[in-house]
Amino acid sequence: MALRIIADSLTNAAEALLAFHQAGLDTRIDTGESKEDAAGWVVAQALGVGEVTSEGVVLALGPRLLPQPPMMVFDGSGLTPLVALVREVLSRSPARLALLTTGHPAKALSTMGGYALDGGLPVSLTERGRPASGPPPDPYLPSRLAEGGLRVWTLSWSELQRGPEATAAQFLAASAAEAQVIVADAADSRDLDLLAHVALGSPFPVMPAGTAGLAAAWARALARRVVRVGPPRLADALAPGTVASVLDAEGLPDPQRLRRLLPGHRPVLSLCGSVRPSALEQATHAAGSDGPLVLDASALLFDESPEDQLPRAWHDVLGHAQGRMATGRDVVLTSARSAEDRDRVLAWGRAAGLPETAIRERLCRALGRVVRHLTERTAPAGLILTGGETAAAVWQAMDWRQGFLEGAAEVGLPILRPRPGDLRVLIRAGGAGRAPDLGRAIDLLRRLDGLERHQGPMHARPSPRSDLPPG
Numbered sequence: 147m148a149l150r151i152i153a154d155s156l157t158n159a160a161e162a163l164l165a166f167h168q169a170g171l172d173t174r175i176d177t178g179e180s181k182e183d184a185a186g187w188v189v190a191q192a193l194g195v196g197e198v199t200s201e202g203v204v205l206a207l208g209p210r211l212l213p214q215p216p217m218m219v220f221d222g223s224g225l226t227p228l229v230a231l232v233r234e235v236l237s238r239s240p241a242r243l244a245l246l247t248t249g250h251p252a253k254a255l256s257t258m259g260g261y262a263l264d265g266g267l268p269v270s271l272t273e274r275g276r277p278a279s280g281p282p283p284d285p286y287l288p289s290r291l292a293e294g295g296l297r298v299w300t301l302s303w304s305e306l307q308r309g310p311e312a313t314a315a316q317f318l319a320a321s322a323a324e325a326q327v328i329v330a331d332a333a334d335s336r337d338l339d340l341l342a343h344v345a346l347g348s349p350f351p352v353m354p355a356g357t358a359g360l361a362a363a364w365a366r367a368l369a370r371r372v373v374r375v376g377p378p379r380l381a382d383a384l385a386p387g388t389v390a391s392v393l394d395a396e397g398l399p400d401p402q403r404l405r406r407l408l409p410g411h412r413p414v415l416s417l418c419g420s421v422r423p424s425a426l427e428q429a430t431h432a433a434g435s436d437g438p439l440v441l442d443a444s445a446l447l448f449d450e451s452p453e454d455q456l457p458r459a460w461h462d463v464l465g466h467a468q469g470r471m472a473t474g475r476d477v478v479l480t481s482a483r484s485a486e487d488r489d490r491v492l493a494w495g496r497a498a499g500l501p502e503t504a505i506r507e508r509l510c511r512a513l514g515r516v517v518r519h520l521t522e523r524t525a526p527a528g529l530i531l532t533g534g535e536t537a538a539a540v541w542q543a544m545d546w547r548q549g550f551l552e553g554a555a556e557v558g559l560p561i562l563r564p565r566p567g568d569l570r571v572l573i574r575a576g577g578a579g580r581a582p583d584l585g586r587a588i589d590l591l592r593r594l595d596g597l598e599r600h601q602g603p604m605h606a607r608p609s610p611r612s613d614l615p616p617g
Contacts, residue, residue, distance in 0.1 A: 149166075149216070149217060149368075150216040150217070151163065151216060151217045151218075151219055151361070152216050152217070152218050152219070152231070152235055153218075153219040153220070154219070154220040154221065154231065155221070155534030155535070155537075155538065156534055156537040156538045156541060156573060157221075157533075157534035157537055157573050157574070157575050158219045158220060158221055158357075158358060158534065159219065160549065160551070160560040160562060160573045161219075161358040161361075161560060161575075162217070162219040162358045162361035162362075163551055163560065164358075164551060164560040165358065165361050165362035165364075165365040165366075166361070166365045166368075167551040167560075168365070169365040169366060169368065169369040173550070173551050215239045215240060215241035215351045215352065215353040215354075216235060216239060216353065217353070217354045217355070217361060217364060218231060218232065218235055218244075218353065218354070218355035218356070219355075219356065219357065219358060219360075219361055220355070220356075220357065221357065221534075221575075228283075228290070229290055229291055229293070229294035229296070230294070231355075232244055232246065232291065232294075232296065232327060232355055233294055233295065233296060235353070235355075236296075236326060236327075236353060239351075239353050240351055241350075241351040241352055241353035242321075242326065242350070242351075243317075243320060243321055243325065243326065243327070243328065243350065243351075243352050243353070244326065244327045244328070244352070244353040244354070244355050245327075245328050245330060245341060245345050245352050245353070245354050245355065245356075246287065246291075246327050246328065246329050246330070246355040246356060247329070247330045247331070247332045247338070247341065247356045247357075247360060248262040248263075248269075248287070248332075248356060248357055249331075249332030249333065249334075249337060249338055249356065249357065249359050249360065250356075250357035250358060250359030250360075251333075251334050251335050251338075251359060252359065253357070253359070254266075255269075255357060255359070256331075256332060256333045256334075257287065257329070257330065257331050257332050258303060258331050258333060259302070259303075259331065260286055260287050260288045260300050260329050260331070261285050261286050261287070262285045262287055263285070268285035269283070269285050270283060270284070270285045287329045288300055288329050291327050291329065296326045296327050297323075297324060297325045297326045297327070298325060298326070298327050298328075298329055299316075299319070299320035299323060299325035299327070299328045299329070300328075300329050300330075301313070301316050301320075301328050301329065301330040301331065302331055303331035303332075303333060303337070306330065306331060306332075306337055306340060306341070309340075310340060310343060310344055313340060313341070313344045314344050314347070314348070316328070317344060317345070317348055317352070321350060327355075332359075332360075335359070335362075335363065338356075338359055338360055338362070338363035339363045339366060339367065341360070341363065342354070342360070342363040342364045342366070342367040343367050346364075346367050346368070411474050411596075412474070412525055412526060412527035412592070412595055413470070413471045413474055413475055413476045413477060413524070413526055413527060413592075414476045414477075414526055414527050414528050414529070414530060414588045414591045414592055415467075415471065415476075415477050415479070415517070415520055415521070415524075415526045415528075415529050415530070416429070416432065416476070416477065416478045416479065416529075416530040416531075416532070416584060416587075416588060417479045417480075417513060417516070417517060417529070417530070417531055417532070417536060417540070418438070418478065418479065418480045418481070418532040418533065418536075418584075419481055419509075419510065419513055419531070419532060419533035419535060419536025419537075419539075419576075420532050420533035420536070420576025421481070421482045421484065421485040421487070421488045421576075422485070422576045423485070424576075424578070424579060424580070425532050425533070425576045425579075426480060426482075426483070426484065426485075427581050428532075428579055428580070428581055428582075428583055428584035428585075429478050429480050429532075429584060431581040431582060431584065431585060432476075432478050432584040432585040432588055433478040436470065436475065438478040438479065438480045439463050439466055439467055439477065439478065439479050439480070440463070440479075440480050440481070440482070440483055441460050441463055441479060441480070441481050441512075441513070441516065442459060442460075443481050443482060443487075443488065443491045443505075443509050444490075444491050444494065445457035445458075445459035445460060446491075446505070446508050446509055446512060447491065447494055447495055447498065447500070447505075453508065453511075454515075456512065456515055456516065456519065457512070460516070463479075464516065464519060464520065467479065467520060468520060468523055468524060471520065471524040471526065472524065476588050476592075477520075478584075479516065481509060481513060491505065492505055506535070510535050510536060510538070510539035511539055511542075511543070513536055513539055513540065514536075514539035514540045514541075514542060514543025514544070515543050517529065517540045517543060517544065518540075518543045518544055521544070521569070526569060527569070527570075527591050527592050527594075527595035527596075528569055528570040528571065528572065528591030528592075528594075528595060529569055529570070529571045529572070530571075530572045530574065530584065530587055530588065530591070531571065531572070531573050531574070532574045532575075532576055532584070533574075533575075533576040534573075534575065534576070537573045541564075544564070546564035547564075548564065548565075549562040549563070549564055549571070550562065550563050550564075550565075552570065555572055555587050555590050559572060559573075559574060559578075559587070560572070560573060561591075570591055570594065570595070572587055572590075572591065574587070
């Protein structure tokens with residue numbers, strides 16, 4: 147069995163894969179078209195924002211048909227590319243029916259009455275659901291999909307509560323009516339588990355489309371059905387005598403136990419490309435008395451340096467960053483002091499005739515080159531990337547083609563390695579977390595680096611799953 151996940155960002159690809167990794171399935175991320183045989187792998191292909199055109203063509207997929215229904219993973223609060231992605235991927239898949247829900251209990255996202263909700267409010271009314279530019283999307287999913295030319299069947303929460311048989315009957319009715327998308331209500335994990343169970347048992351292929359919450363339910367349903375040889379968890383990779391002192395019962399690093407380990411001497415580099423208030427608050431809190439180093443985005447508009455070079459206005463900032471890292475101090479970089487600073491840069495760009503998307507893409511590419519510049523000149527213990535577009539740009543600048551999950555910093559925060567033994571990369575969504583969270587993530591990477599340098603490299607090795615029932 148192989149399952150391909152098509153995600154709208156590297157952040158969502160990594161979060162979805164984490165669920166399958168924890169279910170004991172081999173996982174990896176591809177940031178380009180992979181030529182390797184994916185048999186037996188759960189592979190997430192991360193698409194960049196620019197790879198979905200206004201006509202809905204997913205460029206990263208190329209012209210080929212998909213051999214089996216993939217899973218689509220998107221941010222339940224960011225619905226802008228949703229219709230184009232569903233229509234395009236469904237047309238290339240052997241599945242003729244997609245199951246779509248925005249439910250993600252861990253993020254307070256749900257679908258009720260066909261509406262995409264964030265904390266009980268339509269996503270268009272919340273900060274997470276508000277797009278960077280343009281009007282907010284219509285939170286009523288059936289009308290958005292119908293306007294995109296898709297035939298829709300709605301599955302209400304009351305029908306879902308009638309149980310698996312009634313839910314399966316709804317799938318059959320939708321297929322008989324030649325619907326292309328089932329929009330299903332989901333308020334909690336039990337609803338998602340029921341939808342995954344029914345869809346996987348359907349007599350016809352169903353393409354799941356939803357958040358990482360649906361991906362987690364899909365992974366749980368698969369784990370009950372199949373026996374797999376999975377990748378190592380963090381516990382498998384550590385020396386036997388140290389596992390109990392680091393991890394809790396769920397295989398996640400326990401903060402209390404982790405503090406008993408001495409942190410490594412190598413610094414951590416953190417790059418915050420998001421300008422959401424929570425992301426900037428965490429950057430300021432983590433930087434402490436040193437303060438975050440700000441890469442002024444306006445330099446990209448007024449600096450005369452070639453675009454493939456870093457702006458001269460950033461050279462002093464990069465010099466300070468390199469100097470701090472040379473003395474073992476962690477460095478936190480941001481691309482703005484506030485959302486207002488970013489809005490001002492975008493307004494200047496529009497006045498100069500530059501589209502907003504072009505400015506954002508130029509900034510992301512430049513931030514990717516910053517990370518490459520610093521990692522080539524220093525030896526960081528790890529890298530923390532805040533913001534999906536920023537993470538994708540760094541992946542491209544570093545010429546990383548894949549990412550292998552090593553474990554999780556906490557629920558929903560994956561730790562990846564581009565190659566076994568390479569530096570650890572922790573990817574975080576821009577709107578996630580509270581003030582101390584980034585600092586805790588930095589501390590975690592330093593302590594894991596110290597442990598590894600003491601015990602030796604934590605290389606990936608296959609580990610059989612013997613705890614899953616045959617099926």
